[in-house]
Amino acid sequence: MTTTSALPGSHPAEPLPLPPQELPAALDRLRSTADALAAAVDGVIQGKDETVRLALTVLFAEGHLLVEDVPGVGKTMLAKSLARAVQGTVRRIQFTPDLLPSDVTGSSVWNQERAAFEFRPGAVFANVVIGDEINRASPKTQSALLECMEEGQVTVDGTTWQLDRPFIVFATQNPVEMDGTYPLPEAQRDRFMARVSMGYPSAAAELTMLSEHGATAPLEAVEPVVDVAEVRELSGAVRGVHAADALKQYVVDLVRRTRTHPDLRLGASPRAALHLLRAARSRAALQGRDHVLPDDVQALAVPVVAHRLLLTADALLAGRDGADVVTDVLRTTALPSPR
Template structure:
């Protein structure tokens, strides 16, 4: 890159950072004291990935999804997963039009920019599988005809890890399609007091102002994925992910899809920080939410209390961190 190109990229990164910060601050008007979780969700959105929010009831999982959709001038839908939900209730159906003497496709709620899949693990395996194609290929095939979904497209799914009655665990193929899995956690004392104090007159979701439009989001996505990545950092991502495939505590390590997901998310984090290039910390800070849910721990290791997050933590400690040049040239 020439000096002029570097300056242009830095200016665009600064603009990206401003818009990212405005989005996060807007969502924080509803989700108090969870800036890190809000930023992770926005990184997921701008990486064109999907987010799984796993936590106990009442900590703001669905509220986070609604606040993001309210902050972006985009179409959003909510699908309440239940055991009797059918795949066609998600994707849509073809109905015969007698006047036109032809079948017409009536799109389902999946055809939106942001789809909230509430309590996804309450849907049957057959219904869950209806999301596999659209989450990977961003299209739905009905009766042999592909129908693309709009861009940007993101599935934000929620699930309760405690209540297991009437639930169906997500299969590995489904989990691997989520760019990140995060947990909201309980708010700290000060934030919870602020929530109570502002409950009657606080910023309701339906009163949140729109911060960015669909076109802005598409441009932010395109810019982030063009950020310079030094070869040592590409090598670092591959070594980090590959180390999980050889770990004794795992039955299944992370796939090449995980490498791509980690790199996409790291690019967005770099742009959100106002940089036009990546540094190792961009990768390291996102490794656990991007990789941990894709790993399957052996039964023996699980009995010892080991988790996918522990394995990723070991990988971060053991794989040498590169000294990447800070210039995008």
């Protein structure tokens, strides 16, 4: 029999949508908070405004972010600076081949004084979890995050423990072809709301980095901008952003077209549609709007959907990737008709 528990001080409840009359003021606070968070991160990561904005979109949409690129371009620095700017509990998990699932979720330990087993929480019990180089751990250990990321809970020895909210995983990974890495399981990739690649900085940004990072440690200067209680409240404002029925149908049409695309052997899941709409609501809110536009969906379709797709062997040989397929689908799917 499975029982459900919460650690002392946790807040397992999900944020509720704000009443319509409170939404305008909350959206104003959301924009100002996001601007402050972006400014804090920009002091560490130069020249990556779009990447930072996407990370904030995922944060307030209550999703998880996968940052993928070659070593040394600032993946972990992005995750750490965002974590420092949000005042809450932060844990970092360095994924290595010898990492065990119990290191992530926790385990039951025998307490001799009480003559009973007691639960010792793992590193996943935090508001912000930084999973560094997640694809260096074995698939078994990677799978320890599946329940955490989807349901906000951990089940150990028949007892389910609720995680605190907000609960956000910022994971980094090197490309699969790098030595010593394992491909993420399809179920794991599908739980990340979005994937983003850092890319190399511009020449000007790299020169600034040499000047600033050589004399000081910019990460140490990052101060908390928002606490987890406010993130929870502002996430409720995002849930209150209006999405018309025609726009929801547009999201469904986009996702369903991936399932019949000739270049794919696995299209996007229903979870992808949910994540795309939630991210679109967050993007609209960050821009101060109380309604979602098709532009929001189109801007987020590649980072939200592309990493979930599995291409056929012929498509891979032709040099195509998930982003190419999503671009095709966007081009061939009719926009929702305005009322």
